[in-house]
Amino acid sequence: MTKEEKIVGKALEMFNERGIEYVGLRELAATLGIRVGNITYYFPTKDDLVNRLAQDLSALNERTMGEENRSLFSFLNQYRHVFENHVQYRCLLLSFVHLMEQNKVISARYKETEKKRYSTIVANLSSLQAFGYLVPEADTDFLVSVVTLAARFWISEAALSFRHLSPPEQITQYITLLAKLFIPYATEKGKDDIQRFLASL
Amino acid sequence: MTKEEKIVGKALEMFNERGIEYVGLRELAATLGIRVGNITYYFPTKDDLVNRLAQDLSALNERTMGEENRSLFSFLNQYRHVFENHVQYRCLLLSFVHLMEQNKVISARYKETEKKRYSTIVANLSSLQAFGYLVPEADTDFLVSVVTLAARFWISEAALSFRHLSPPEQITQYITLLAKLFIPYATEKGKDDIQRFLASL
DNA sequence: TTGAAATTTGGACAATGTCCTAAACATACT
DNA sequence: AGTATGTTTAGGACATTGTCCAAATTTCAA
Incomplete structure (x- = not known):
């Protein structure tokens, strides 16, 4: 080392x-x-050190988001792994806003990955519609917005309101939230996947 | 002055x-x-100055959340006003996590208001069910969680992703999100209220 | 007007991130 | 082996930050 x-x-x-x-x-x-x-x-500079951590997290997330997912179950499972990465690098997410305002390197790189991530989610939801997990009339823009918001800030809220819970319990709390969000927009097949996912936690 | x-x-x-x-x-x-x-x-101390601002925002929010609301329209409208307060004191919300970790006065007072706010939302949603705006089987715990998360962090995300929008446009963006969240759990009467609210923006 | 209280001043203090120079070390070449 | 070159470490200087304090000044009631 x-x-x-x-x-x-x-x-x-x-x-x-x-x-x-x-x-x-x-x-x-x-x-x-x-x-x-x-x-x-x-x-x-200290920022360079923080940049390095941000780069590491980014690489980690790209690796876990890499595989195409062909079911709502695997989609949710992917997010569970992302949440685990977030815990591992929670200092970055807890200072997210400040880092973006102050650290030019991080904010520049994030602007890049944000677009990529956004289109990835859109593509995922479209394919979940195509594969019959989500109903055709589902408002995917809305879903993308909520998923993005939750993924960015769940750990901040957990640090505020659920500090008494262990990280795995916090993850369960918020990944459940994410899963429940999809229920009204899921087909029967999709609802089965959600229930199966919730049972697996 | x-x-x-x-x-x-x-x-x-x-x-x-x-x-x-x-x-x-x-x-x-x-x-x-x-x-x-x-x-x-x-x-x-600087914290004392920040505490004063936090106190002012708290008082402002309590004033706007004061009135009982008897329709989904007025419930959403109340949140629109809260969001306007958030813009006015956005510095506090953008540093929310750090303030809670560091500033004991703020975090102590927030713990108080958090419980109050939580039960207020729960009561509001229950009464919206009772008045026939939300379906009886609606998962109110889920709705409370999402509303809480969005209300806390919408302005942080707006600062990151929608800086090119004006504050009123940002508010519209996120209050729309909040309104759409309720659609699947709303009765016909509730859906009418939501559409009326969205049209009023 | 006088005296006590409230307000303002100017500077000291420790801690922070940043920066720079000199010393120590390692490695490769003659 | 000895030397030169590049890498790593040590130690301290610097400006800035929040905090604190004693003295000077202003305010205002008796």
Whole structure:
């Protein structure tokens, strides 16, 4: 394990625990038993360190969203894995708004992936319609909006209102929400998938 | 207008524009033509200043949520006003998570109002069922969860994805989302209310 | 007018992110 | 082996931040 990896790993750990803004570089360095300038050698600014974490999460998410899903069950399951990634990098999502406002690298890259993600969801929902999981008259634009909102901010709300629950319990809470959202727009086949998915949690 | 009010007003203005974290007390003081220590006389810490803003928003929201609503139309309309309040104090909502993690006064008070707000929504939805706007078998717990999530974070997402829209357009976007959410759970009478509400935007 | 209270000032303090220079180390080439 | 080159580490300087305090000033009632 290189020193750079050690820095990234411990940074993620401490950022997740106490928040990016509340962990100073000196404290991170002290925990690692190194000097501050040593961190800034690998990551000239704190933002560069955060960028690295964001890049890692992005790669992780792309890997889990990679496979085409041909059923509502696998669609929901994919989101369950995305939510697990979110927990692993929760510091980023809890500071999402600030990072976007302040960190140009992150906001630029996010603008890219946002479009891609949006069209991916649209395509997924269309194909779920085509495969007979969602009724043809379903308002997919509406569904995309709600899914996007929930996926972005579920962990923030969980941190506020469900801190007493463990991360897996929090995931169950919000992935259930997502599943229930689709019930009114699902065909009988789709409803079966949703019930099967809910039972699998 | 007292000096305290001047400080609060200009602080809200600058915080809304550039974010609470990115406006220093020295800059606020310079804009007001006063010294830093002068601000800390009225508000010993920056958190105290933010607390004041949070208190103001809270009072504003309680005033707009005050009246009982006896139709789905008025329920949605109430939320439209809440969203307008959110725009007015958007700096608080954009820093919501951090404030809750860091500011004990705000988080303590929010825990109080959260319970109250939750039971208010539940009561509202129940009475909308009783008055025949929502079908009896509607999953009100689910609806409450989505409404809560949307109300908390719509403005954060708008700041990320719809910055090119004006605040009124952003409100329309998300209040429409909220209205559409209820369609599958609304009676014919309720659906009429929703359509009437959407037409009124 | 006087005296006490309220307000304002100016600066000190520790902590933060950033930046820079010199020392230490490692590696490859002669 | 010795040297030169590039990488890594150490240590401290710098400006900025929120906070705090004592003295100076202003306000206002007795």
